[in-house]
Each structure stands twice: as C-alpha cells, then as structure tokens.
Amino acid sequence: MPTSPSLRPPVPPTVWLARGRHVGPAPQDALLRHLRQLKDSGAIDDFLDPSEAEDPVDSVGSEGSGDSGDPGALADPGELVFEARWRVARTVTVRARLTLAPGSDGGQEWVLAAEAERPWDQGWPSPATMFWPEEPDADWDHDAATGLRLGDVNRLPSDDKAMRRVLRDAVRGSWAVNIVVHEAMTPDARGQLPLARLLPAGLRHRVVEHRAAPQQLRAVNWALRDAGVEVPRGGAIVLPGHPAWPEYTSDDFSVRTVFLDGSEPSALIDAVTRYVASPRPFPDGAEDAVTALREQWRLLTLEEELARERALVAMYAEALDAMTKSRDLYREAAEAAHEALAVYRENAASVPATPPPAEHPASPLRQLTRTLERFRGTAKSLRPTPGTREEGDAGPDTSER
Structure with missing residues (x-):
C-alpha cells in the first residue's frame, strides 16, 4: 500500500530526479562514450566507470576519484552505477548518480538523482544530458511507467480502455511531470511540435506531454475522474503525482487556453515550473535513490578523500x-x-560457630498434663476385667458333686 503523503518527506529543492527506460542495445556503451566526450570537453569534472569502480582503489580521471571501500556502496547484482560531477554557475557543484538495471518487461531501466549545493535552478543543464547523448529518436528517453517519450508529443490512444491505462500509469507510477493538452481543433505543423522544447533546460527531460484529440475530451475527463481533475476544453492540466499532496488543486495547475500555434505557452510553463518547485512528497523509490547518492558516493576529489580519511x-x-x-x-x-x-x-573465618538454639522448656501445665496421662494409663492396666476372680475369692467347689 502506498505510504501516506503526510508520512513522506518532500523532495528537497536541491534535488533533481528522473526515471526512464532505455529500449535499445548497449546502454552502458552509450553512457561511457558520452561521459568521456563531456570530460574531454570540460563539460563535466569527472565521472566514475562502474567497471573500474570494482577495484579496491579506483582512480578515474585526473582528480583522483576513489572507491570508498564500503561494501554497502556496491550495487545490487545486475545493477550498474555511474557517477558524474560538474559545476553550474561556475561555482556550484552538482553530483549525480545514475543506476542502470534490467527492466521487468525488457530493456534497461535507469534512475537518475542529482543534487546541487544550492536550490536547483531549472535553467541549468539537464542532468540527463550529462549522462545520455541528446540525439533524435534516442533510445533512453522513455518514461519508465508509461513507456512514452520524455519531452515529446504522445497522442492518447483512441481506445478508451488503453487511454485509461496510460493515464492511470501516468498518475500512479511516473516520476515525470505529466501534462494533458486538449486540442480544441486540429493544430497546424507548428502546433504539433512538443511544448517541452519551450521549457527551461532542466525541465525538458522531466515532462511527458499527452495530447488529446478534439473528440476525446469527454473520454479523457472520464478517465481522470479517479484523480479528481478535469482538462479544460482547449486547455491543459498538470496531473497530480502519486501520492498527491494536500496543497494540490486542479485550479492551481490547470490552464484554460493553450494556443497551439508555435507561440510560447507562458501560462503552461508557469504551471509546470510551480508544480516542480512545490513541496511534493517523494514518489515510490525516489527517496532511496537520494539516500544512495548521499551515502554511497564514491567519486571523491583529493580534498574529499583527505577529509574522509x-x-x-x-x-x-x-x-x-x-x-x-x-x-x-x-x-x-x-x-x-x-x-x-x-x-x-x-570475617567469616573469625566468627565462632554458634550452637544450635536450645529447645524451649515445656510449661508446668503441660508437664502436669503428661503426668496425669501416664497415671491414667497405669490405672487402666490394674483394673480387673469382667469374668476374672480376684485372688482369695473362693468360688463353689465343683470338683465333687
């Protein structure tokens, strides 16, 4: 059963979270190739290769990163851990940890947690692009819960049952920011472009955009009735996550009108930005990812290693x-x-042994009672029994008759 939102801490403002699925081959090679390119270009300071991190002493990069030697820092069997460190705004250090593990229904599922030294600015580069190459039709940019593309237009299925399943998974299982946009009329080529391209860089790979056709409005709102929200006609709404927090209201995160003409949807961008900045509780599994980032971090600088020792x-x-x-x-x-x-x-040896306590003398009354009982027994023994003659009492002589 999901934990109550009141029992879950909110996502810290310094943390950036994402979870996705890589559907192509060789995700590890793509990660390492991109990390090496960024390190050579100076975009990142250092990174940790999981194959080299298995050694007792690890030294990836010129700054001397190393293995902590902590057995708890090792990944689960079949899981690979990549770490990277870079700076934003020249002086703010960002540490990020990406885990790659086999998915339940094929592909590789990845979890990315990044934390900065100060509250996250959505204008900073997306941590996802610090690990994954940003290419057209990339294999990594799929939402783990719905399988839909991150930062792209995803049209809702025409089948009502399939539509309900997609929206249910988006609300209950996705770490991404899910928005539903209703097309009041079929848009032109500019209106069919994804709205995520207009979002700040730190939000583009955290958004799943669902598009509802003009005739799907009633079916969409019927599918969202369990979530307690509705999509305005020709507008959009940011769906509540799971668990939802008490401060969430559909009025705060819905937009009455979205012009799909290529112009910047400022109201929708504001709603998404406020949603991400709100004190949302951790989604399922996200708190563990942040804990691992903080407690199992192994990509240490020389100064950090010295402080650790x-x-x-x-x-x-x-x-x-x-x-x-x-x-x-x-x-x-x-x-x-x-x-x-x-x-x-x-002390025990010096104390003489004490004699046993003497019996208390019998009382005079008890002695007199015992003497009388003794005399009474003697008198009974001297009393003649019936049928016996006392000595000297001559009876009649029956010898001669």
Missing part, C-alpha cells in the same frame, strides 16, 4: 578511547569485587 581516523580514535575506558572500568569493578570477597571470607 580524517573523519575515519577520528571515528576510530573515539571508538578506541571508548573501548579503553570500558576496559578500565571493567578491571576496576573486578578488583573491587575480589577485595569484597576476600573481606567477607576473613
């Missing part, structure tokens, strides 16, 4: 000091116990 030395010294104090306390307690036992034994 100093922290380890301080931690070991503190643990050794605690063990020494514990040993001393144990030894003092043992010595005190031995001394107490010796004193007890000495």
Whole structure:
C-alpha cells in the first residue's frame, strides 16, 4: 500500500530526479562514450566507470576519484552505477548518480538523482544530458511507467480502455511531470511540435506531454475522474503525482487556453515550473535513490578523500578511547569485587560457630498434663476385667458333686 503523503518527506529543492527506460542495445556503451566526450570537453569534472569502480582503489580521471571501500556502496547484482560531477554557475557543484538495471518487461531501466549545493535552478543543464547523448529518436528517453517519450508529443490512444491505462500509469507510477493538452481543433505543423522544447533546460527531460484529440475530451475527463481533475476544453492540466499532496488543486495547475500555434505557452510553463518547485512528497523509490547518492558516493576529489580519511581516523580514535575506558572500568569493578570477597571470607573465618538454639522448656501445665496421662494409663492396666476372680475369692467347689 502506498505510504501516506503526510508520512513522506518532500523532495528537497536541491534535488533533481528522473526515471526512464532505455529500449535499445548497449546502454552502458552509450553512457561511457558520452561521459568521456563531456570530460574531454570540460563539460563535466569527472565521472566514475562502474567497471573500474570494482577495484579496491579506483582512480578515474585526473582528480583522483576513489572507491570508498564500503561494501554497502556496491550495487545490487545486475545493477550498474555511474557517477558524474560538474559545476553550474561556475561555482556550484552538482553530483549525480545514475543506476542502470534490467527492466521487468525488457530493456534497461535507469534512475537518475542529482543534487546541487544550492536550490536547483531549472535553467541549468539537464542532468540527463550529462549522462545520455541528446540525439533524435534516442533510445533512453522513455518514461519508465508509461513507456512514452520524455519531452515529446504522445497522442492518447483512441481506445478508451488503453487511454485509461496510460493515464492511470501516468498518475500512479511516473516520476515525470505529466501534462494533458486538449486540442480544441486540429493544430497546424507548428502546433504539433512538443511544448517541452519551450521549457527551461532542466525541465525538458522531466515532462511527458499527452495530447488529446478534439473528440476525446469527454473520454479523457472520464478517465481522470479517479484523480479528481478535469482538462479544460482547449486547455491543459498538470496531473497530480502519486501520492498527491494536500496543497494540490486542479485550479492551481490547470490552464484554460493553450494556443497551439508555435507561440510560447507562458501560462503552461508557469504551471509546470510551480508544480516542480512545490513541496511534493517523494514518489515510490525516489527517496532511496537520494539516500544512495548521499551515502554511497564514491567519486571523491583529493580534498574529499583527505577529509574522509580524517573523519575515519577520528571515528576510530573515539571508538578506541571508548573501548579503553570500558576496559578500565571493567578491571576496576573486578578488583573491587575480589577485595569484597576476600573481606567477607576473613570475617567469616573469625566468627565462632554458634550452637544450635536450645529447645524451649515445656510449661508446668503441660508437664502436669503428661503426668496425669501416664497415671491414667497405669490405672487402666490394674483394673480387673469382667469374668476374672480376684485372688482369695473362693468360688463353689465343683470338683465333687
């Protein structure tokens, strides 16, 4: 069961999150090739090759990145971890971690978490383009939940059941920002271009655009009734994520009119930007990705390695000091116990043995009672029994008759 939004922390403003699917062959080769090109051009400072990170000491790049040696930092079996570091606005460092793992229904699923040293500016370059090559019809830019393309126009299926499934997956399972745009009339060539191209660079690979044909408005709103939102005729709406947060309202993130004539949809761009900047709770699995980025980071600079080693030395010294104090306390307690036992034994040997307590003398009344009972027993033994003659009592002589 999904966790309640009130129990989930919001996504930090410094974090950039995305999850997608690579549907082509050799995604690892595409990643490494692009990372090397960006490092050679100076677009990124350094990156971590997962094949080299398996060594106990890793040194990718001139800055001396290294493996932390922490077993918890290793990826799950079948999962590859790529790390990259670059700077934006000249001085702000961005650290990003991309994991690549086999998908449940084919292809490779990737999860990307990036964090900057200050709140994220959507005008900064997309972290996705720091790992993946930005090419037409690329294999990597598919949403993991819906399979639809990121930053492209995705027309809703004409079949109502298939449409409901797509929108349900978009609301419940996608990390992307899903927007539904209704075409009041069939647009021209300029109106058929994706709206994501007009978004800031940091949003282009986080948006899935669904297009509803003019005749699909009623079916779309019927499919969205469980989400509690509706698409205005000729307008657009940013769908709530899962879990939705209490502050979300359809009025705040819907646009009454979107002109599909090639002009910039400023109202829709504002709605998407406000949606991303709002305190949304973590989607399923996203909090683990951010935790791994912070706690299992291995692409360290020389200064970071030195600080890390100093922290380890301080931690070991503190643990050794605690063990020494514990040993001393144990030894003092043992010595005190031995001394107490010796004193007890000495005192026990010097005290004479006490005789057993004498019986209490019987009371005079009890002695008199016992004497009377003894006399009464003697009197009973002297009393003649019936049929016996006392000595000297002559009975009639029956010997001669």
